[in-house]
Amino acid sequence: MEMGCDEKVGVMKRGFLWMKSLVEKLVEIGSKTKALGKDDPRRVIHALKLGFTLTIVSLFYYYKPLYDNFGVSAMWAVMTVVVVFEFSVGATLGKGLNRAVATLLAGGLGVGTHHLAALSGHVGQPIITSIFVFLIACTLTFMRFFPSIKAKYDYGMMISILTFSMVSISGLQDDEVFLLLEKRVSTIFLGVCVCVVISISVFPFWAGEDLHNRIALNIENLALFFEGYGSEYFKTSQDREANKDEKLIQAYKSVLKSSGIEDTLYNFARWEPGHGCFQFRHPWKQYLKIGALTHQCAFRIDALHRNLSSSNFQVSQEIRREIQESCMEMSIESGKALRQLVSSIREMTQPTQAEIHTHNSKAAAKKLKASLRSSRLWEHCDPLTLIPAATIGSLLIDVVDCTEKIAEAVQELASLAHFNSAKPGVVSLEKSEAVIQIEKEKVQPNIGISFVTIPISTG
Amino acid sequence: MEMGCDEKVGVMKRGFLWMKSLVEKLVEIGSKTKALGKDDPRRVIHALKLGFTLTIVSLFYYYKPLYDNFGVSAMWAVMTVVVVFEFSVGATLGKGLNRAVATLLAGGLGVGTHHLAALSGHVGQPIITSIFVFLIACTLTFMRFFPSIKAKYDYGMMISILTFSMVSISGLQDDEVFLLLEKRVSTIFLGVCVCVVISISVFPFWAGEDLHNRIALNIENLALFFEGYGSEYFKTSQDREANKDEKLIQAYKSVLKSSGIEDTLYNFARWEPGHGCFQFRHPWKQYLKIGALTHQCAFRIDALHRNLSSSNFQVSQEIRREIQESCMEMSIESGKALRQLVSSIREMTQPTQAEIHTHNSKAAAKKLKASLRSSRLWEHCDPLTLIPAATIGSLLIDVVDCTEKIAEAVQELASLAHFNSAKPGVVSLEKSEAVIQIEKEKVQPNIGISFVTIPISTG
Numbered sequence: 001m002e003m004g005c006d007e008k009v010g011v012m013k014r015g016f017l018w019m020k021s022l023v024e025k026l027v028e029i030g031s032k033t034k035a036l037g038k039d040d041p042r043r044v045i046h047a048l049k050l051g052f053t054l055t056i057v058s059l060f061y062y063y064k065p066l067y068d069n070f071g072v073s074a075m076w077a078v079m080t081v082v083v084v085f086e087f088s089v090g091a092t093l094g095k096g097l098n099r100a101v102a103t104l105l106a107g108g109l110g111v112g113t114h115h116l117a118a119l120s121g122h123v124g125q126p127i128i129t130s131i132f133v134f135l136i137a138c139t140l141t142f143m144r145f146f147p148s149i150k151a152k153y154d155y156g157m158m159i160s161i162l163t164f165s166m167v168s169i170s171g172l173q174d175d176e177v178f179l180l181l182e183k184r185v186s187t188i189f190l191g192v193c194v195c196v197v198i199s200i201s202v203f204p205f206w207a208g209e210d211l212h213n214r215i216a217l218n219i220e221n222l223a224l225f226f227e228g229y230g231s232e233y234f235k236t237s238q239d240r241e242a243n244k245d246e247k248l249i250q251a252y253k254s255v256l257k258s259s260g261i262e263d264t265l266y267n268f269a270r271w272e273p274g275h276g277c278f279q280f281r282h283p284w285k286q287y288l289k290i291g292a293l294t295h296q297c298a299f300r301i302d303a304l305h306r307n308l309s310s311s312n313f314q315v316s317q318e319i320r321r322e323i324q325e326s327c328m329e330m331s332i333e334s335g336k337a338l339r340q341l342v343s344s345i346r347e348m349t350q351p352t353q354a355e356i357h358t359h360n361s362k363a364a365a366k367k368l369k370a371s372l373r374s375s376r377l378w379e380h381c382d383p384l385t386l387i388p389a390a391t392i393g394s395l396l397i398d399v400v401d402c403t404e405k406i407a408e409a410v411q412e413l414a415s416l417a418h419f420n421s422a423k424p425g426v427v428s429l430e431k432s433e434a435v436i437q438i439e440k441e442k443v444q445p446n447i448g449i450s451f452v453t454i455p456i457s458t459g
Numbered sequence: 460m461e462m463g464c465d466e467k468v469g470v471m472k473r474g475f476l477w478m479k480s481l482v483e484k485l486v487e488i489g490s491k492t493k494a495l496g497k498d499d500p501r502r503v504i505h506a507l508k509l510g511f512t513l514t515i516v517s518l519f520y521y522y523k524p525l526y527d528n529f530g531v532s533a534m535w536a537v538m539t540v541v542v543v544f545e546f547s548v549g550a551t552l553g554k555g556l557n558r559a560v561a562t563l564l565a566g567g568l569g570v571g572t573h574h575l576a577a578l579s580g581h582v583g584q585p586i587i588t589s590i591f592v593f594l595i596a597c598t599l600t601f602m603r604f605f606p607s608i609k610a611k612y613d614y615g616m617m618i619s620i621l622t623f624s625m626v627s628i629s630g631l632q633d634d635e636v637f638l639l640l641e642k643r644v645s646t647i648f649l650g651v652c653v654c655v656v657i658s659i660s661v662f663p664f665w666a667g668e669d670l671h672n673r674i675a676l677n678i679e680n681l682a683l684f685f686e687g688y689g690s691e692y693f694k695t696s697q698d699r700e701a702n703k704d705e706k707l708i709q710a711y712k713s714v715l716k717s718s719g720i721e722d723t724l725y726n727f728a729r730w731e732p733g734h735g736c737f738q739f740r741h742p743w744k745q746y747l748k749i750g751a752l753t754h755q756c757a758f759r760i761d762a763l764h765r766n767l768s769s770s771n772f773q774v775s776q777e778i779r780r781e782i783q784e785s786c787m788e789m790s791i792e793s794g795k796a797l798r799q800l801v802s803s804i805r806e807m808t809q810p811t812q813a814e815i816h817t818h819n820s821k822a823a824a825k826k827l828k829a830s831l832r833s834s835r836l837w838e839h840c841d842p843l844t845l846i847p848a849a850t851i852g853s854l855l856i857d858v859v860d861c862t863e864k865i866a867e868a869v870q871e872l873a874s875l876a877h878f879n880s881a882k883p884g885v886v887s888l889e890k891s892e893a894v895i896q897i898e899k900e901k902v903q904p905n906i907g908i909s910f911v912t913i914p915i916s917t918g
Contacts, residue, residue, distance in 0.1 A: 032605070033601075036601075036604055036605065037601075043601060043604045044601065046600065047596075047597040047598070047600040047601040048597055050596055050597070050600045051592075051593040051594070051596040051597035051600070052593070054592060054593070054596045054620075054624055055589050055592060055593050055596075058588075058589065058592060058624065058628045061628045061629070061631055062585040062588075062589075062628075062631055075625055075628075075629070078621075078624050078625060078628060079621055079625070082596075082617060082620050082621045082624065083617065083621070126521040129517075129521075130514050130517065130521075133510075133513060133514060133517060134510040134511070134513070134514050135510070137506075137509055137510040137513045137514075137541075138506040138507055138509070138510035139506070141505065141506040141509045141510070142492075142495075142496075142502060142503065142506040145495055145502045146491070146495065158541060158542070161513075161541050162537075162538055162541045162542070165513055165517065165537050165541065166534055166537060166538070169517045169520045169521075169534075169537060170520070170534070172520055172521055259718060259719070260718070260719045299758045299761075299762075300762065302758075303758075303759065303762050303854075303857070306857065307853070307857075372846065387831065387849040387853070388853070390846040390849055390850060391849060391850045391853045391854075394766070394846070394847070394850045395762075395850075398762070398765065398766075
């Protein structure tokens with residue numbers, strides 16, 4: 001049956017449409033790929049590194065002399081590379097060490113089991129082997145549920161079960177178990193070594209460095225909010241740039257999203273040797289503490305933001321004037337304190353300046369409380385319009401309180417990790433003046449609003 | 460040299476102390492193990508299941524006839540069990556399918572590459588193979604960074620690289636690549652099948668069911684807070700039972716902690732076939748939405764709690780009396796609404812009752828606002844003591860707003876998953892009455908406080 005002219009045109013049309021949608025799909029995938037690579041070019045480098053390592057290890061298979069030495073077992077080296085080679089040095093090291101040590105230990109146990117089972121003759125051997133495999137598999141599987149083991153040795157546990165059952169079961173058909181184990185262990189060691197060496201020597205990506213930068217970035221995002229917040233919210237609605245407002249929200253929301261990543265990075269960083277500015281026993285755990293505080297702070301900012309953007313925030317001009325100054329001072333000083341912490345983390349110096357700013361911001365908080373209490377305000381204004389202002393004030397004080405905790409945690413990090421002291425100069429002069437003020441306050445905790453007079457020129 | 464008597468005693472003492480600390484350590488591990496098993500007995504069952512499956516699969520190796528068929532490749536089946544057998548059915552299915560399909564596809568590609576490379580003679584073959592391995596490894600490694608691929612096919616991508624390089628590299632020394640692939644594919648299929656069958660038939664643990672229960676539990680924990688909150692906070696400080704207070708905090712804090720787990724369970728649940736009350740395409744994604752809302756609500760409760768427990772909350776008896784009723788009503792009604800949602804999720808019925816309670820709680824919120832605005836209060840009280848009360852009121856309204864969103868999301872789930880309608884009877888009669896009220900309000904949105912008169916007898 002031949003197709004009519006119309007049918008032919010129809011088929012061609014459909015074919016053309018199909019091709020067009022295919023091309024569109026391909027273009028979309030292409031642009032997504034490009035964006036993914038552009039977003040973090042290390043992804044491209046990692047892919048190239050893995051391809052390179054795999055090609056090197058496959059050399060064992062290509063050339064007769066090497067192949068004669070390892071035989072089919074050379075395949076274990078190839079497998080090891082694919083399984084062990086991870087993005088960061090810490091992850092690669094952790095998985096590699098887990099794999100190598102687990103193979104060695106469980107393999108030894110497997111050989112022992114094989115010899116034990118062989119004593120009981122041809123009928124008893126499979127039964128004894130089965131019982132051992134069952135018991136070891138059950139025990140190790142259950143052990144994987146322990147949180148401390150899960151965090152660091154989960155992969156090692158799995159490889160232990162694998163190697164143990166492989167070696168002891170192999171013994172049933174092949175008496176050269178020891179040779180099998182030896183080949184497996186040596187090829188896996190080789191694979192792990194190549195992975196670790198290339199991971200460390202060719203464009204190394206350190207999980208610890210990532211964690212360090214991420215924490216600094218999170219604090220910077222919070223600082224961004226504080227810096228923009230005052231000027232944005234004390235404009236009238238018409239003045240506000242929706243664009244800038246959106247940016248501020250994005251800044252603190254990005255902190256909220258990054259929650260689980262820090263735990264993962266911490267687990268990897270613990271495996272890493274000293275590198276760059278970080279020594280072997282760098283206090284990585286402190287980063288988790290700072291991270292948790294930044295999340296808490298971001299959530300409080302979220303509460304504040306919701307209250308500010310809700311229609312409740314219809315504050316009269318008079319109240320606005322009254323609280324504007326101290327609110328802005330609080331947020332600007334908190335922003336400055338956080339900025340100082342960021343640069344202190346980035347340059348790994350002591351955050352001496354941050355204390356002054358948190359102090360100023362606390363002083364401004366006191367001033368805000370006092371303004372809200374001033375009888376002048378309560379006599380002249382409609383009390384109802386004061387409620388939202390009071391709520392916002394109280395939330396802002398809550399947030400500022402949290403930035404103070406972050407500052408303390410960073411201070412603790414600086415002393416744990418022996419950060420350098422800040423450069424001497426004008427800064428330290430100003431500092432000493434402010435520190436005296438702070439000392440004074442420690443003696444007289446209820447000295448009140450007078451502190452607002454500290455000159456704010458340390459930014 | 461012989462030891463003196465004192466030295467002998469010293470050595471024995473040290474030995475004894477060492478033994479003692481070892482026994483103590485063992486007892487500690489034992490009690491931890493017991494606690495872990497008691498906390499979730501499914502862990503023990505999972506360990507036994509894995510041991511059982513591994514023993515079954517190792518039968519391929521034990522008996523000559525089966526061994527003659529598969530040979531050394533039977534080891535792949537053992538490996539597959541160890542790697543694929545996961546806690547939940549969904550995780551096992553996901554990993555199993557990934558492994559089987561990836562082995563088949565990448566293996567086919569590997570055989571193709573082997574034949575292509577073989578065309579270029581003995582010198583060209585390793586070069587061509589290397590280039591292909593490098594390119595495929597780089598491409599697939601980079602693809603693993605795509606979030607959509609990472610969530611569902613990460614393991615498949617790794618197995619693809621593994622199988623492809625294994626098959627194509629093996630071709631260099633052994634021309635029976637096809638046979639190798641056939642054995643690998645068949646043993647892996649076999650391993651995956653055994654895993655999936657045992658995972659589903661012997662005490663199956665469904666990730667979907669877990670997700671369902673966890674969401675219900677989270678909402679219940681929030682409900683617990685609301686139910687206890689009013690009675691706890693409106694007591695004077697001396698009355699409070701520290702114990703009960705601690706329980707309330709634990710309840711909502713446990714919601715905050717469970718954040719990442721739901722995403723993991725969702726990724727597994729997507730692989731699961733229909734089971735129990737859940738059909739194949741159960742709207743699992745909606746659970747994530749509800750989960751996110753419960754976290755948000757828990758964070759708002761945290762803000763509320765911090766304000767309540769801080770020293771700011773020194774409200775005079777008069778204000779306390781004034782706001783107590785509406786605050787308690789809000790929290791009790793919100794608690795009831797959440798309870799209804801919990802039982803609606805657990806029994807998979809329509810949450811018809813919840814709407815009434817959220818409505819009542821909204822009405823109480825209006826009443827609270829009105830109380831705070833009442834001129835009587837402002838004339839008689841010191842305005843300063845009103846600020847904390849106003850803040851708490853505004854935060855409570857914020858929280859109640861969030862419970863309403865949870866109710867909407869559960870409603871949506873109920874209609875997406877076709878939950879049964881609730882049993883008819885007295886309940887539905889009361890409902891219709893309240894629904895009429897709600898309808899009325901939709902027509903006259905600013906009707907005000909009059910709604911507080913709805914009889915609250917639907918609990």
